[in-house]
Amino acid sequence: MTFSTSIITHHLIFILLLLLLHAPPCPASGGSWSILLPSIGISAMHMQLLPNDRVVMFDRTDFGPSQISLPKGKCRHNSTDCSAHSVEYDVASNSIRPLTLRTDIWCSSGALMPNGRLTQTGGWNEGFRVVRNYKPCDKCDWQEIQNGLVQPRWYATNHILPDGRQIIIGGRQTFDYEFYPKMSATENPHSLPFLVQTNDPNVENNLYPFVFLIPDGNLFIFANNRAILFDYSKNQVVRTYPSMPGGQPRNYPSTGSAVLLPLRITNGVVDTVEVMICGGAPKGAFTNALNGKFDRALDTCGRIKVSDQYPKWFMETMPLARVVGDMLLLPNGHVLLINGASAGSAGWELGRNPVLNPVVYGPEDPVGSRFKVQNPSTKPRVYHSTAVLLRDGRVLVGGSNPHDKYVFTDVIYPTELSLEAFSPSYLDSSLVTLRPNIILPKTNSKIRYGKGLAIRFTVSGPVNLNLVSVTMISPSFNTHSFSMNQRLLVLDSSNSTKSVGQSYYTVNVIAPPSGNIAPAGYYLLFVVHKEIPSPGVWVRIQ
Incomplete structure (x- = not known):
């Protein structure tokens, strides 16, 4: 490599680094607004x-x-x-x-x-x-x-x-x-x-x-x-x-x-x-x-x-x-x-x-x-x-x-x-067949600390039983970029998801053990399949 070629090469590398440093962020990958x-x-x-x-x-x-x-x-x-x-x-x-x-x-x-x-x-x-x-x-x-x-x-x-x-x-x-x-x-x-x-x-x-x-x-x-x-x-x-x-x-x-x-x-x-x-x-x-x-x-x-x-x-x-x-916890555990x-x-x-x-x-x-x-x-x-x-x-x-x-x-x-x-x-509409829908418990059901809870849900498409989880989210008070009282719990299910009929499934979970982990009150309960949550169901823990 000649001296002049080396200078040109170094200039090109320098320009490339500048372009990378000032490149726009990753392209948008999802979500929609209405x-x-x-x-x-x-x-x-x-x-x-x-x-x-x-x-x-x-x-x-x-x-x-x-x-x-x-x-x-x-x-x-x-x-x-x-x-x-x-x-x-x-x-x-x-x-x-x-x-x-x-x-x-x-x-x-x-x-x-x-x-x-x-x-x-x-x-x-x-x-x-x-x-x-x-x-x-x-x-x-x-x-x-x-x-x-x-x-x-x-x-x-x-x-x-x-x-x-x-x-x-x-x-x-x-x-x-x-x-x-x-x-x-x-x-x-x-x-x-x-x-x-x-x-x-x-x-x-x-x-x-x-x-x-x-x-x-x-x-x-x-x-x-x-x-x-x-x-x-x-x-x-x-x-x-x-x-x-x-x-x-x-x-x-x-x-x-x-x-x-x-x-x-x-x-x-x-x-x-x-x-x-x-x-x-x-x-x-x-x-x-x-x-x-x-x-x-x-x-x-x-x-x-x-x-x-x-x-x-x-x-x-x-x-x-x-x-x-603002930072919000989504039902699948993402932020x-x-x-x-x-x-x-x-x-x-x-x-x-x-x-x-x-x-x-x-x-x-x-x-x-x-x-x-x-x-x-x-x-x-x-x-x-x-x-x-x-x-x-x-x-x-x-x-x-x-x-x-x-x-x-x-x-x-x-x-x-x-x-x-x-x-x-x-x-996204393309994921609708993977989205669970909770049948039981019904909305406003009461659950008790440390007790078992059988959750029944449906999914219209194929289900990977190893990729099912259950989450609970407390509804938060949001102002000035902070959501007070916000918390998400992933319940203990011990891989207990079972098929009970065509498109019907149950997952057995244990309710949170204490008020230190889940203060008493209302929570939104979700079944999550392949990181896709069901619509939530209101439950009250006491």
């Missing part, structure tokens, strides 16, 4: 699926009048605003009805109680200490309890506990936790120094902490870039985890997202407990965005085995950087990353470059092939967007309002009032 309603009248900042297949959604009450009216005579107290700021969406009829909120519910939190009632806490201004209950029924409305909380809770996180109460952790300038309902009228909050230690006084970066109940009964709490295992009953830190590599913040306003990866139960035990945290905005992104500079969002995910003796973060790179995105922007941070007017393509992550796939880019939406879903899993396996997506009022014109990203659904690739 607009359900062009407008629900409000922007869905908070969202909760109920066990009657209705979804409660709400925004803030001081956005100004919404585009859906309250029934006559139900104007807000001391206000001329007679529009609704909460609606109930009926999945079956694809319709909505307005609900009445008296106090400001902005940037609040909540969870589904064991009886199926949504109990929601905190908010802004007169809503700081309010507790609100919503019972699933055809004509029910919000019931509000003034001073139901001891401390003001704004940007807090809630989680259902094994005893059926909610723990409410943190909030803006609130470095403690409390419970609801109270055990007594004199019950006080408990200090949590970890929230002080992770608080940046200039930006905070520890709001809406990521909280998960793990099978030993303790709470995994992640805030900013650090995590602890916390015994809430003794107010003690059990262990401190290493900081996530890179030291970048992952909580509001550097808003990433997090999930507790599927809990696989074998002989009544969960061997591996693993948390995954993805995306967010780098240090300084919030301040830079205020000054007109929009930093690229983080493109990394960290996984940590909470249960390991010497836990370490395992880092992976997403195909698309994402801030203010959906959806919504968000690729630059800026959370906050009014502070995000840029919407990420229209969802990504599906396979936790058990080989490293390097876990992320699969999906087909894009046409609707930017940036700050204050939401997503929840529906019983039929679709993902309901709404919201997006990066403004402090409803703004529809002369802005980059108008307030979004539409509601749409993302259908993962397992709902």
Whole structure:
């Protein structure tokens, strides 16, 4: 090879490397989108699926009048605003009805109680200490309890506990936790120094902490870039985890997202407990965005085995950087990353470059092939967007309002009032013959901890009995890129699937053994065949 040929060859290699470095992400591989309603009248900042297949959604009450009216005579107290700021969406009829909120519910939190009632806490201004209950029924409305909380809770996180109460952790300038309902009228909050230690006084970066109940009964709490295992009953830190590599913040306003990866139960035990945290905005992104500079969002995910003796973060790179995105557990155990922007941070007017393509992550796939880019939406879903899993396996997506009022014109990203659904690739019509359908148990069946449960299902096409599993998912409260109380259980079935007739099968499973693994309440039960889930069936564990 001559000297000049060598130079040309090196130039070609250099150019090829540049092309590879700047190549677009993997081509989209699946999923489809559909607009359900062009407008629900409000922007869905908070969202909760109920066990009657209705979804409660709400925004803030001081956005100004919404585009859906309250029934006559139900104007807000001391206000001329007679529009609704909460609606109930009926999945079956694809319709909505307005609900009445008296106090400001902005940037609040909540969870589904064991009886199926949504109990929601905190908010802004007169809503700081309010507790609100919503019972699933055809004509029910919000019931509000003034001073139901001891401390003001704004940007807090809630989680259902094994005893059926909610723990409410943190909030803006609130470095403690409390419970609801109270055990007594004199019950006080408990200090949590970890929230002080992770608080940046200039930006905070520890709001809406990521909280998960793990099978030993303790709470995994992640805030900013650090995590602890916390015994809430003794107010003690059990262990401190290493900081996530890179030291970048992952909580509001550097808003990433997090999930507790599927809990696989074998002989009544969960061997591996693993948390995954993805995306967010780098240090300084919030301040830079205020000054007109929009930093690229983080493109990394960290996984940590909470249960390991010497836990370490395992880092992976997403195909698309994402801030203010959502992470949802799908019935087949995959993780959906959806919504968000690729630059800026959370906050009014502070995000840029919407990420229209969802990504599906396979936790058990080989490293390097876990992320699969999906087909894009046409609707930017940036700050204050939401997503929840529906019983039929679709993902309901709404919201997006990066403004402090409803703004529809002369802005980059108008307030979004539409509601749409993302259908993962397992709902593709070409797979219908492989999709199970549950016959038993019937919806709203009660199951008991540690007891056997025979599940009967049908599949119209050929079945691989070795590729059948049963999962249970708790319906989560979604807001600000975090799904509170979200967990997926893979039930112990011991390869017990049997054919009981043409296209009919049974699989015998064992219900979760305790409230530490599955807090009492409603769950969606799915039969999964070849990673294709059945429509879910509501069950109640007690």
